Amino acid sequence: MTASPSRVAATASTDDSALLSAVVRAAVEAGRALEARYSVSARPADRAAMFRAGTADSEVSLAILRPALTALRPDARWLPQEYETTALPPGEWWVVDEVEGNVNHVHGLPEWAVSVALVRDGEPVLAVVRRPVGDLTYTALRGGGAQLNGAALRVSAKRELDAAIVDTGQAEADQEGTYERIGRSVAAMLHRALLVRVGVPSTFPMLLVAAGHHDVFWQYEPTLPGVAAGALMITEAGGIVTRVDGAPWSPGSDTVLASAPGLHAAAVQVLAPIS
Known part of the structure; x- marks a missing residue:
């Protein structure tokens, strides 16, 4: 991918x-x-x-x-x-x-x-x-x-997660199985990032990552219409888009992590253990 x-x-x-x-x-x-x-x-x-x-x-x-x-x-x-x-x-x-x-x-x-x-x-x-x-x-x-x-557009040049603005949110209204993971991931990021934001829809925080205003976005059980455009925007702006465990992302992946290059490894370290 x-x-x-x-x-x-x-x-x-x-x-x-x-x-x-x-x-x-x-x-x-x-x-x-x-x-x-x-x-x-x-x-x-x-x-x-x-x-x-x-x-x-x-x-x-x-x-x-x-x-x-x-x-x-x-x-x-x-x-x-x-x-x-x-x-x-x-x-x-x-x-x-x-x-x-x-x-x-x-x-x-x-x-x-x-x-x-x-x-x-x-x-x-x-x-x-x-x-x-x-x-x-x-x-x-x-x-x-x-x-x-x-x-x-160009993604952020930040390299330290404690200076990062990070985003997540629910992909759909009825995904009860993902709610606990969302909560645990937010709690984990609150300990590491400068600011954690949670909201919908997913396109807008992904555009902010592409523009360098925000630094990291992740989501569980994403729907393709919500992330396809943002994924291309971010990679073409110099960012990285993978699964939350760092494996390659592709349409149908059950998680997505998008970030500035200097923060990707740190974001994976925080999110990969959450299941």
């Missing part, structure tokens, strides 16, 4: 560079449609109201993204739910979160986005995260670097 520490250098193809521009346009259009539905005053009264609003948001975004991405890559398959936590068969797959952070969108919070990644033969090769609030567009190409609004 190209996100491992031994990743072999690659060069972005001309075809993928052109494809990236088209994906950005589709993500911007979907983001614009979601922004028209967004209100800082939104306060759903109960779970049912929250899910109604979230479902409507997803339908609006997918109505734009699905035909646009299908037209760009007719042979690429659309990731079904059953493959979100398993290894992918060979070929190209669109890995999309049409409203990443939907729970924030429906509560009037700004941390939501449109996230699109193209996975080819088990490796993310293209990623776009469009965040309308703030007019932020994150892009990455395998072998072509990662950018925010066209400016290169």
Whole structure:
């Protein structure tokens, strides 16, 4: 997997560079449609109201993204739910979160986005995260670097965990088997890191790691739409993405650890014993 520490250098193809521009346009259009539905005053009264609003948001975004991405890559398959936590068969797959952070969108919070990644033969090769609030567009190409609004991203140069800002969070709402591991990992990191943050969705702390604002991110039982784009952003910004035990990460891995290179070994030392 190209996100491992031994990743072999690659060069972005001309075809993928052109494809990236088209994906950005589709993500911007979907983001614009979601922004028209967004209100800082939104306060759903109960779970049912929250899910109604979230479902409507997803339908609006997918109505734009699905035909646009299908037209760009007719042979690429659309990731079904059953493959979100398993290894992918060979070929190209669109890995999309049409409203990443939907729970924030429906509560009037700004941390939501449109996230699109193209996975080819088990490796993310293209990623776009469009965040309308703030007019932020994150892009990455395998072998072509990662950018925010066209400016290169670079991970942190920190080498000591006691100076690090680290992040984790739950991947889904109903993963009871992982809750204790999350708690133990947070407690372990509280003893070692400068600051520990816990939240959702996973894309945003991964973008902060790619930009060097934060230093480490880990998650148990991640879903691929939540981490595919961020994994490529981080590796292309000079970071390392593995499993929490330091083994190579790939789609379907049951854990993910992303960090600046100077902190990876220390993060593995803290997290690997937690089972």
